[in-house]
Each structure stands twice: as structure tokens, then as C-alpha cells.
Amino acid sequence: MNLALKIVRRTLVAVWLTALLAPAHSDELEDTLQFGNLAAKRGLWSEAAFRWKRVLQLDPNNGRALNNLAVAYEREGKFEEARRYYEAALKASGAPEVRDNFEKFRQFIQQRVAKSTPQTQTQTQTQTQGPP
Amino acid sequence: MIARISSVVLGLVLLTGAAAAGSFTVTIETQVKTKIEMEQYKDILVGNFLAGMLGDQEDEEAARAAAKSQPADAEQSGGKPAKAKPERSSKQFYGSLDFANETRQYLLEELRANTALNVVDSDPPELPAGGGEEVFEDTQFWSEAAANYQDPLILTGRTRVASKDVSGFVQEQVRDRYNTGRELTVTRFRKRYSYTIQLDLYFIDGRSGDQVYSEQLQNEITRSELDDLSPLSVFYSMMDEIMPQITSIVSPPTVVLERYLLE
Numbered sequence: 014m015n016l017a018l019k020i021v022r023r024t025l026v027a028v029w030l031t032a033l034l035a036p037a038h039s040d041e042l043e044d045t046l047q048f049g050n051l052a053a054k055r056g057l058w059s060e061a062a063f064r065w066k067r068v069l070q071l072d073p074n075n076g077r078a079l080n081n082l083a084v085a086y087e088r089e090g091k092f093e094e095a096r097r098y099y100e101a102a103l104k105a106s107g108a109p110e111v112r113d114n115f116e117k118f119r120q121f122i123q124q125r126v127a128k129s130t131p132q133t134q135t136q137t138q139t140q141t142q143g144p145p
Numbered sequence: 146m147i148a149r150i151s152s153v154v155l156g157l158v159l160l161t162g163a164a165a166a167g168s169f170t171v172t173i174e175t176q177v178k179t180k181i182e183m184e185q186y187k188d189i190l191v192g193n194f195l196a197g198m199l200g201d202q203e204d205e206e207a208a209r210a211a212a213k214s215q216p217a218d219a220e221q222s223g224g225k226p227a228k229a230k231p232e233r234s235s236k237q238f239y240g241s242l243d244f245a246n247e248t249r250q251y252l253l254e255e256l257r258a259n260t261a262l263n264v265v266d267s268d269p270p271e272l273p274a275g276g277g278e279e280v281f282e283d284t285q286f287w288s289e290a291a292a293n294y295q296d297p298l299i300l301t302g303r304t305r306v307a308s309k310d311v312s313g314f315v316q317e318q319v320r321d322r323y324n325t326g327r328e329l330t331v332t333r334f335r336k337r338y339s340y341t342i343q344l345d346l347y348f349i350d351g352r353s354g355d356q357v358y359s360e361q362l363q364n365e366i367t368r369s370e371l372d373d374l375s376p377l378s379v380f381y382s383m384m385d386e387i388m389p390q391i392t393s394i395v396s397p398p399t400v401v402l403e404r405y406l407l408e
Contacts, residue, residue: 050408053171053406054171077408081406087404090175090177090178110168110407117403118404125177125400
């Protein structure tokens, strides 16, 4: 019983210490990240990118900010930057959404951007209509 | 010790919570680079096109080869032609439709409607009479021709079309005649035609007369004979499908993508 009380008391102390010793910027980081997300939801992508960059100043390996910034760069057509940030996000976060984003990004680049080099191309498409 | 373990556990719980934070999908619109660097061009001149039937070159070669061996073949086959005439040739279907002019008019209207380029509104230079594809590599011809049009980007090329009978037996799913809701697979004969267009596009720099980009686009559609199509409607159907690819050569296409943002 005595031991149980000790454990509870020490756990509480641990919680208090963790809260106290947690980095002072964690709240700011979280708020900034969410502010960026809100801005992106409203179509304010420059503002969103600015916020996510701020998150990365506080925590350079923040997988969420790295992923979100990669999306912002992809939207801007800055595909090299997008790739760099997706790759960093993959290292920093194992979230399936990041893998999914990166896979779609790679496919998109292969299909569309790779074709943009000026040279002779041949493309064919086939379409059928009416009874098979 | 217990405090340390507890703090580690709590830290892990907090980290897991952060990692498991949600995500939401956003739709982004991004622009892909044009296939030609367009900074230097504001004007585009849609030049004249060459036109013909797909397979004409092969047919001509086959005809020449047949002409050479005709005496021997004629003796062997008793004077009868070696090749059976197709039921409806491409030439019979397309008749006298002026594909060269139709292609040019179509491209003029579409480029004017779907790009920010200034489409030059004057008659293009006449292609040399009887000339072949070598004209598209004649830098002197194009640079001289373009001098009258403020050195625009020139789009020219060759259009070839074909149609062929692809009728045959096909399997179809039908409801049974007693209307029991069952689906049956039946084999039926269907009369169908396949139509093909092949566009060889050449983009030429008006200043130098050099080709800056070329691309071959091909499209094939299949229609039932019940559709009762005119050659012009077939041409427009095929062009409508490949036009976005042509536009994307000179005007950055906007692509809509879906991505996850992490919360």
C-alpha cells in the first residue's frame, strides 16, 4: 500500500516535471503548425508556408511541417524543393500519409514533368464508344 | 527511478499522440512547365499543313513493289489482281474533306480560345508545291517566311487519317427474354469502324527557322455503323481528345492534385 502510494506520488511528480521541463516553444510550435494548416484550408498558401517554415526553425525535424511544406512547394510548381521536403518528411515521420503523398508526387513527376523536355515525342491514345 | 521511468513513459505517450495526430486532404492546383520555353514567344502562327491517308507511304511502296513483280504475278494468277479490294477504304470514307485546312482552322480556334498567345491572324506561307516532310527542316524557308510576321513561333505539320472495318463477333451481356433478372452472355456480330488520326507537329522558331520541338500524336476511336458519322464529325471527335496535349506544349497546363496535410 505504501509502495503504491509512493508510485502514485512519484508518477505525479514525474508528470509535473515533464510539463515543467518540456521545451517552452512546444506550444508555439503546435499553434504555429495548426495556424498554417488553417491558412492552407482557406487557400492562403503563402501564409501557410510561412508558418510551417517557422515550425521548422523551432524543430527542424518536424515531419508534419516538412510534409506540409512539401505540399506547398508542389503546389507552387517548385518540384525540386517539394522532393527534398518530402524525402526529409519521410525520414522524420513514418506516417502513411507522407508515404502516400510522396508516392503520388513521384508518379506525377514521372508522368507530367518528365515529358516537358523539348524533344521529339510520340503519344497515342485509343478510345472506343458505342457497342463493344 | 520510478519518476524517470514514468517521465519516459509519459514522453512516449505524448509522442505517440503527436504522431497519431490527424490529417486532412487538400486539393491543390499546380502548373506544369510547357514543353517549349515560351518566354521568348508572344505570337504564334499556325502554318499550313500537309495531309494524307495513313498508310499511303506503305501503299505506295507496296504498289511500286507490285508493279515490279506484276508480270510474274499476273502469269501465276492468270491476270487477276493479287489483293482483294477492301469493303470501304479510308479514301472512300473521308472523300474530299480538306484535312490540311481543317487541321489549321481547328488549331487556330483552339489556340486562340485556350492560350494567352497572340495567334497571328493572317494567311500563312504557302508550302512548296509537291514538297514532302523535308520542308519542316528547311530553316531558310521558315526564317524567310516568318520575317513577314514579326518572327513568331510557327506551328506546322502533317495530318494523316485512316479508317478501317473492325467488325466482328463480340460478347455482350443481355437480360434473358423472360425478364428474370438473369444476365446472359451472348455472341453477336457487330459492324464497327475504327478511325485513326496521326498528327506530326513541328514548332519552328521564326527568327532562326530551326525546329524547337516536334511531337507525333495519334488518336484512335471506334464507332458503330449505327452512329452514322460524317468524316468531319469523326475528325473533330479525334481532335477534341488530343487538343489538350497540343495546348500543353505552348501553354502551362493546370493539374489538380490531392494531397494530405498533417495536423
